[in-house]
Amino acid sequence: MHHRSRAPKVLGVGITAVLGLVLAAPPALAGPAADPDPVPGLVSGQDTAAPQLVTGLAEPAPGDPAAAALAHLAAHPDRYRIDPGQLAEIGAERTADGRRTVRFQQYHGGIPVLGAQYLVHLTGEGAEQRVESVGGKYFTGLTAPTTPAVPAGTLRNLALGSLTDRRARAGATAEDHGQVILPGGTGRLAQHFTLRGTDPDTGGPLVREVYLDATAGAIALAHDARTPYTAGDGTTAPTAAATARAEAGAEPATGTAPDAFGRSVKVNIGRLPDGSYQLTDLTRPASIATHDAAGRDYNDFRGGIPADSLPARSPGPDFPASTGSSGATDAHLNAAAVYDFYRDRLGRDGLDGKGGPITSVVNVTNGGAPFPNAFWDGKKMVYGDGGTTYHPFSVALDVAGHEMTHGVIEHTADLVYVGQPGAMNEALADYFGNAVEVTARGMSMSDPKAALLGESLCRTGTPEDCAQRRLDDRRTTVDDYLGAGGGVDNGGVHLNSTIIGGALWDIRRTLDPLTADRLVYRALADYLTPLDDFVDGRNAVLAAGRSLKLTRDQLRTVAAAFDAHGIRAGWENRLGLDSRTLLRDASTPVAPAAANGRWVMTNSDPAGKTPTALYTGSTTAPDAPTRISPEDGRLHGWAATDGRSAAWLAIGPDAQGAWGMEVLTRPLSGGPVRSLFRSSTQQPSDVQISGDDVAYKVTDFATGRSRLHLSHNGAPAVELPLPDGHDLSGVTLKDGVLGWSETWTVGEKRVSAPTVYSIAAGKVTAQYLVGDPSGSTGTEATSTVLAGGRLLWVETPGDRTKRSSIRSGALDGSGVTDVLSGTSPYAPSWTTITASDRAVTFAAPGSKPAGGWTNAALPKLWQLPLTGGTPERLSCNRGGQEKAAADQGTRVIWLDATAGRTDLVVRNRPAGSC
Known part of the structure; x- marks a missing residue:
C-alpha cells in the first residue's frame, strides 16, 4: 500500500538514471509484413x-x-x-x-x-x-575493482552520515549487507547498508538502502526501502507457523471466530497438546499462522517475531470477539485465500514457491497511535489497527493479496523499488491483489469495484472515495507520467504504477481472466528482471504470451493494451519539453554548476565506459561533454566553475593506495591539475572558484569543527579565522569577495548571520543577523550567493508554517533589501537559490496536495529580477525540476525528471506563465 506518513528524502534519483541504464528500441525486422508479429524477436541493450x-x-x-x-x-x-x-x-x-x-x-x-x-x-x-x-540484463565490460579501498568502519560512518538531519542520525543503525557491483560502464564496487532509524518529523520509521562506493567512499546510490522494515540479516526468522508442527501432538482442527464485522466464520486452527487452540492453519503445504500484536509497536516485530508473541490463542475452538476486532480472523482467512489463488490458479506453492510458512501479524500500532497501513517485510505480513477511520487493514482481501504479492515479486523478478522498476513492482502487486479478490468473491470484471484497491477499508464513505488506487483510471505515459525525482515517492513508484497496472488490468478485461492471470504471472516469474522499465515489462508480457501459445489475435490484444497506455519504445521523446537537453540520463544526483557559458557536472562518460568523473560542456551550443578530471580511478565531483576553470573534490585512493579526499582545480580548456588540499581525517566541501581564488570548507571527522580555507592568487591555501563555537555553511566566492552563513549559539538560541569577507582587505565587511535584532528568533539564513555586487540569502523562519524570504545585503553592510518577501503569494515555505548578475532563480519544493501528487505539485523553478519583482516559471516542463545553477543573464541549467529519467537541461529565459 501507499504509506501515508511523509517519506524521508531519497538521496538518489531513478535507478535507471543512477546506473545509466536505457533500453534501446528493438531493431526493425527485415522486410515489411502484412501481419506483423507483436512479439519482438530481438531487443538489444545499451551499455552492454x-x-x-x-x-x-x-x-x-x-x-x-x-x-x-x-x-x-x-x-x-x-x-x-x-x-x-x-x-x-x-x-x-x-x-x-x-x-x-x-x-x-x-x-x-x-x-x-x-x-x-x-x-x-x-x-x-x-x-x-x-x-x-x-x-x-547482463553487463559486459565490467572492470571494477573487487577489493575496497575505504576501511569498513569509514564506509559505515559515511553511510550513517548520509542522514543529513542530525535528529535522524541519533540512534540510527547501519546493517551491512556486503559488497555489490553497481552496473553501468565499467561498474562500481559498493558496500550495501540498510539504515534504520526514526523520521524526526513524523515519528515514523526511517529505512533507507544506501550503497557506498567502496573505492571512493561516496554515496553511489540511495533510496527509501519499500517497507518500513526488511528482514534482519537476511536469514529466515523463526515463526510460530514454521514451528507449529514441531510441537508434540499439534493437530489440525477447525473452529469458529468472529471477523472484524462480528460475523462468525469457520477457521482452520491448530489444537495444542494442552488442549488449547491457536490460529495456525496446518491443512496446506504452506502452514499459515496469525499473531495478534495486541497494540504493540510494529518496531517490536522488526525482522522476526518476539518470543513472547505467539499465534492468537483460545481455550476452546471458538475464538473470542477480540480475534475479530483485532483483524486476526480476516488476516488468517485472507492469507489462505491468497495461497489458494497462487497454488490452484497459477501452480505456485506459497509466496516463496517452496511451500514456506506464511505468517501475519495484526493489530500493530505506531507508538501506541493508530497505524493505518499494511506491509510485507520480507518474511511476514504486518497489518495496522486502522484506528477510528479505517477498519483493520487485514480486512481487505485485495490489500492482503497486494502485500503478499510483494513477497512473490521478491522471490521472482525482485524489481528494484525505484522509478519505473518500482512502479512495476507496485503495479503487479495491484494487479494480483485485485485479481485475488475478484476471483474469490466471484465478481465480474465489469463490476465498478473490481478495479479498486482497498475500497473496503474505510469505516465511512463510498468505495470510490476509500480506494487507494484504481486500475481503470486510463492513465498513459505521454499524458499522465509524473516526472518525480528521487525525493518524491522513490521516483514515482506509486504515482506511476497505474499506467502499466492499468494496461495489465485491461488485458484481464479483454482476455479470459484465467488466461490473463497466467500470462502476467509467467511474465513476472519467467521474464522480468530487477531493473526492467515499462517497455521491458511490455516485452516480457508479450514474450510470456508466446510461450503460453497465445494466438496472434490474443497477442495483438495484449500489445493494444500497452499501446493504449502509451507503453511503447520511445514514449519519453513525446513529452513536449521546452528546455534543451545538455546531458541525457545523467548518472548522478550531484548538483551541476555553470558560469559564462560553460557547465560542469559529475557523470559517467556518454558511452558509460569509465568511472564517474567530471565533465564540462557549453550551455549555448550543442557539443559533446569533455572530461576534465584525471583518469585515476577516483570519484570526481561536487564542482564549482567560473566559466574558465573548475574546482572540485576527488575521493578515493591515491597512486600509493591511501584513501583520502582532495581539492583539485583545472582550466576547462585543459592543462595541469592542481591540488590544494588532501586529507583522510578531514572532509572538504562547499568548494568555490573565481579567477585565481579558490575557497572551501573543511570539517574534522573527530571533532566536527569546521573552518574556511582560501587559496588566493594561486598561493597555498590558508585557514581563515573564525571565532570559537562558530560554524559556517553555504560558501560563495566571486570577484575577490567571500560569503557564507555563520552560525553560533547565544544561551539556548541559535544565531544565524549572512557574512561578507573582503579578500583584499582580509576582514569581514558585513554581517547581517537574521530575524529580530537579538538574533534569537530561530530564523535561519541559508543558500548564500554573491551576485550583482550584493550577497543574497534565504531567510527561513523557525516556524515552518511561515514562508521564506529572499533577501540581499550590500557588501559593506550598509543595508538589506527584499528580493522576494515572505508575505508574497509566490514565496515558498523553504527554498534554495542560484543567481546571476541579472536574475535570481529559486526552487519551489514539491507539496503533495490533498487529492494526491500531480505533475504541477512536483518541485518547480521560478525566476525574478535580482532587484525584485514578480516571479515567473522558468520552465513549463511538467516533471520535477531541481538543483538549478545560474549561468549568464537569465540562462539557467537544472536537473529535470520529466522524461522518466534525470536529464541536465537549459533554458535561456523564463517561460512565463504555464
Missing part, C-alpha cells in the same frame, strides 16, 4: 553487448536444465556475448505445461552485480528439451 531479449528460438539443449542453459549460452558467444563463468543459478521455475526457466545471477570477481539477471527458457524433456527464448 548482451541482448535484452531473444525470442523465436527452437534450439536443442538436452540434459540438466541449468547445465543445458549454460551450455547454450556458451555455444553462441557471438549472439549473447556472455561469459557463463560469471553466472550462477539462483532459481528455476517449472510451469504446469512443463516449461522451465533458469534464472542466473551475474557475478564480477565473485561479487553479485546489482539487478544483473539472465534467464533461459526451456521447453520439452530430456533429449527433446529446447531453448525457446533468452533474455534479461
Whole structure:
C-alpha cells in the first residue's frame, strides 16, 4: 500500500538514471509484413553487448536444465556475448505445461552485480528439451575493482552520515549487507547498508538502502526501502507457523471466530497438546499462522517475531470477539485465500514457491497511535489497527493479496523499488491483489469495484472515495507520467504504477481472466528482471504470451493494451519539453554548476565506459561533454566553475593506495591539475572558484569543527579565522569577495548571520543577523550567493508554517533589501537559490496536495529580477525540476525528471506563465 506518513528524502534519483541504464528500441525486422508479429524477436541493450531479449528460438539443449542453459549460452558467444563463468543459478521455475526457466545471477570477481539477471527458457524433456527464448540484463565490460579501498568502519560512518538531519542520525543503525557491483560502464564496487532509524518529523520509521562506493567512499546510490522494515540479516526468522508442527501432538482442527464485522466464520486452527487452540492453519503445504500484536509497536516485530508473541490463542475452538476486532480472523482467512489463488490458479506453492510458512501479524500500532497501513517485510505480513477511520487493514482481501504479492515479486523478478522498476513492482502487486479478490468473491470484471484497491477499508464513505488506487483510471505515459525525482515517492513508484497496472488490468478485461492471470504471472516469474522499465515489462508480457501459445489475435490484444497506455519504445521523446537537453540520463544526483557559458557536472562518460568523473560542456551550443578530471580511478565531483576553470573534490585512493579526499582545480580548456588540499581525517566541501581564488570548507571527522580555507592568487591555501563555537555553511566566492552563513549559539538560541569577507582587505565587511535584532528568533539564513555586487540569502523562519524570504545585503553592510518577501503569494515555505548578475532563480519544493501528487505539485523553478519583482516559471516542463545553477543573464541549467529519467537541461529565459 501507499504509506501515508511523509517519506524521508531519497538521496538518489531513478535507478535507471543512477546506473545509466536505457533500453534501446528493438531493431526493425527485415522486410515489411502484412501481419506483423507483436512479439519482438530481438531487443538489444545499451551499455552492454548482451541482448535484452531473444525470442523465436527452437534450439536443442538436452540434459540438466541449468547445465543445458549454460551450455547454450556458451555455444553462441557471438549472439549473447556472455561469459557463463560469471553466472550462477539462483532459481528455476517449472510451469504446469512443463516449461522451465533458469534464472542466473551475474557475478564480477565473485561479487553479485546489482539487478544483473539472465534467464533461459526451456521447453520439452530430456533429449527433446529446447531453448525457446533468452533474455534479461547482463553487463559486459565490467572492470571494477573487487577489493575496497575505504576501511569498513569509514564506509559505515559515511553511510550513517548520509542522514543529513542530525535528529535522524541519533540512534540510527547501519546493517551491512556486503559488497555489490553497481552496473553501468565499467561498474562500481559498493558496500550495501540498510539504515534504520526514526523520521524526526513524523515519528515514523526511517529505512533507507544506501550503497557506498567502496573505492571512493561516496554515496553511489540511495533510496527509501519499500517497507518500513526488511528482514534482519537476511536469514529466515523463526515463526510460530514454521514451528507449529514441531510441537508434540499439534493437530489440525477447525473452529469458529468472529471477523472484524462480528460475523462468525469457520477457521482452520491448530489444537495444542494442552488442549488449547491457536490460529495456525496446518491443512496446506504452506502452514499459515496469525499473531495478534495486541497494540504493540510494529518496531517490536522488526525482522522476526518476539518470543513472547505467539499465534492468537483460545481455550476452546471458538475464538473470542477480540480475534475479530483485532483483524486476526480476516488476516488468517485472507492469507489462505491468497495461497489458494497462487497454488490452484497459477501452480505456485506459497509466496516463496517452496511451500514456506506464511505468517501475519495484526493489530500493530505506531507508538501506541493508530497505524493505518499494511506491509510485507520480507518474511511476514504486518497489518495496522486502522484506528477510528479505517477498519483493520487485514480486512481487505485485495490489500492482503497486494502485500503478499510483494513477497512473490521478491522471490521472482525482485524489481528494484525505484522509478519505473518500482512502479512495476507496485503495479503487479495491484494487479494480483485485485485479481485475488475478484476471483474469490466471484465478481465480474465489469463490476465498478473490481478495479479498486482497498475500497473496503474505510469505516465511512463510498468505495470510490476509500480506494487507494484504481486500475481503470486510463492513465498513459505521454499524458499522465509524473516526472518525480528521487525525493518524491522513490521516483514515482506509486504515482506511476497505474499506467502499466492499468494496461495489465485491461488485458484481464479483454482476455479470459484465467488466461490473463497466467500470462502476467509467467511474465513476472519467467521474464522480468530487477531493473526492467515499462517497455521491458511490455516485452516480457508479450514474450510470456508466446510461450503460453497465445494466438496472434490474443497477442495483438495484449500489445493494444500497452499501446493504449502509451507503453511503447520511445514514449519519453513525446513529452513536449521546452528546455534543451545538455546531458541525457545523467548518472548522478550531484548538483551541476555553470558560469559564462560553460557547465560542469559529475557523470559517467556518454558511452558509460569509465568511472564517474567530471565533465564540462557549453550551455549555448550543442557539443559533446569533455572530461576534465584525471583518469585515476577516483570519484570526481561536487564542482564549482567560473566559466574558465573548475574546482572540485576527488575521493578515493591515491597512486600509493591511501584513501583520502582532495581539492583539485583545472582550466576547462585543459592543462595541469592542481591540488590544494588532501586529507583522510578531514572532509572538504562547499568548494568555490573565481579567477585565481579558490575557497572551501573543511570539517574534522573527530571533532566536527569546521573552518574556511582560501587559496588566493594561486598561493597555498590558508585557514581563515573564525571565532570559537562558530560554524559556517553555504560558501560563495566571486570577484575577490567571500560569503557564507555563520552560525553560533547565544544561551539556548541559535544565531544565524549572512557574512561578507573582503579578500583584499582580509576582514569581514558585513554581517547581517537574521530575524529580530537579538538574533534569537530561530530564523535561519541559508543558500548564500554573491551576485550583482550584493550577497543574497534565504531567510527561513523557525516556524515552518511561515514562508521564506529572499533577501540581499550590500557588501559593506550598509543595508538589506527584499528580493522576494515572505508575505508574497509566490514565496515558498523553504527554498534554495542560484543567481546571476541579472536574475535570481529559486526552487519551489514539491507539496503533495490533498487529492494526491500531480505533475504541477512536483518541485518547480521560478525566476525574478535580482532587484525584485514578480516571479515567473522558468520552465513549463511538467516533471520535477531541481538543483538549478545560474549561468549568464537569465540562462539557467537544472536537473529535470520529466522524461522518466534525470536529464541536465537549459533554458535561456523564463517561460512565463504555464
